[in-house]
Amino acid sequence: MKYVNSLLRGATITFGLLFFALPIYASSAFAFKDREGNFSLAPLQRAGANEELMESLFLTLQIAFGTVVITLLLLIPTIAFLHLVLPQARTFVEFLTLTPLVIPPIVQGVGFLYSMPTQLKSTPNALIFAYVILALPFSYRAIDAAFSTIDVKTLFEASTSLGANFFTVIRKVIIPNVMNGIFGAMFLTIALVLGEFAYASLLLWDTFPTQLAVAGLSDANTAVALSVVSLVGVWLILNGLTLFNRRGTTTTMGAL
């Protein structure tokens, strides 16, 4: 029975790894092999020379940064409040965060157009707010799961009883203990922004994914190469940050 269990576990893990790794491998093989089948970085060089693509990449990174900042500023205090004061409302809020998955992008896009202030609507920053909402089903879950692994109430009360104010508690006690969830939310949010096409296209902004689609019409290798590099790059950076944070937890975290 033990043997069967470990076999099943091994098979599941292998299947999971293949599920994620195969498409990335296939994309890489397609993008980075020339006609003779040799490894080549030519698609990335061509991308670097494409000015419009590079501009859209910087704009998208800017939007991703804004989206992450607003997502964290919105979600960390909200989830802390829900865990501390209104735990009975958690199910309802979780349901609310799922709505972007079920409302069609065209409806959401038109809704944004009507609800945005004119000054904001005329800049690509309008997309930040759209992406904050679009990323909610993933970012909320990642952070909420991290909060669920700690006894927020007791930690909050313990630090308050020692004289810490609300912001000190959040900064020094709560955030360091939910960092993995925060990194998870960051990764998912950035990945979503780097790959989101429908909103940007509907709202007529040239972001990385829309430019990538245009570039893909004439040079599919470049488009796929950039997709792979951006996905793997974000994954590596955030994993590096997670590892750094974990090491910090056992060495320097907690120093006020």
Add this chain to the structure above:
Amino acid sequence: MSKVVMTNIEKSFGRTHALRDLSLTIPEGSLISLLGPSGCGKTTALRILAGLISADSGQTFFDSIDITNTPAASRDIGMVFQAYSLFPNMSARQNVEFGLKVRKVAPNEIKRKVDDILEITGLAIHQEKYPHQLSGGQQQRTALARAIVIRPRILLLDEPLSALDAQVRDQLRDEIRRVQLEFGITTLFVTHDQEEAMTISDQVGVMHQGSLMQLDLPQRVYDNPENPTVARFIGAMNEIPAVVAGSSAIVLGQRLEISQKSEYSRAVGQHFALVRPEFLLLDAENGEGEEGTISQVAFLGPTSRIHVALHSGTKVIAVLPSAQALQFSPQQRVRVSIGLSSVLVSD
């Protein structure tokens, strides 16, 4: 160190009345325990004192200063929780430093104070460990050190020993008392464990359904319970049918005075005399009292517990010095009487 006074505190959660007109004074430097079953309001009282929840009415004073509306962070308290409450991202030492850093104490002063408290609580060798590397007892000791190092005006202990195993619990209990006396900190200790409360407290307060039934020296709470509720809660108690007649009651064939602290309806009905096992007398000969048969003799070391089934159907327990209990054995017929002149009577 402060004298703490709570006056006429009321608190409800929805329809549940958690505290009813609670008034409590904790003299400076003393340790008072609030003892009672789950849901009696003892933790609510402690949390109101900590400022973690607010009372519906009533006032709280530290040294005559009204702190009723002062937030928890400004009350200058130290608190140890039932759940392990160390900050997981900080080592034992960093946990202890936290309160001092929040108070912006000078670094050299922090080092001196933390070194001292870690030494006193025996944590010096564990100071670099993180909470997940510490045992339950070490975690609670760290929490105690963290609460004391800031020299709080009052130390609040919310069942800090309940999650620990028996041996560690006894050690830490003695340590809490030692440190409390050493620093002279005014302390409120909340527990449902009678032995804990009796062992380390200057005074014990027994709570029941949101009310403080009795606040007294541990010995007096045991020997002179204020009412049948306290008598039933503290220690073991026999409930023996009694026939009330005026100011006296007939119990086990004896006429005994009814204690002034008794609470019973005057109407004709079933009444019980409350008698501690150590006040029951057993006689192998034809003496005073009611006849019964011994069902069990349990040796407890210095004392033995003897279970007797009275012929009237009531079962009672007597506690005798073990040397005296040697003469009794199961199935033996004995006469049971009461070695008191007055008894508590209850419905």
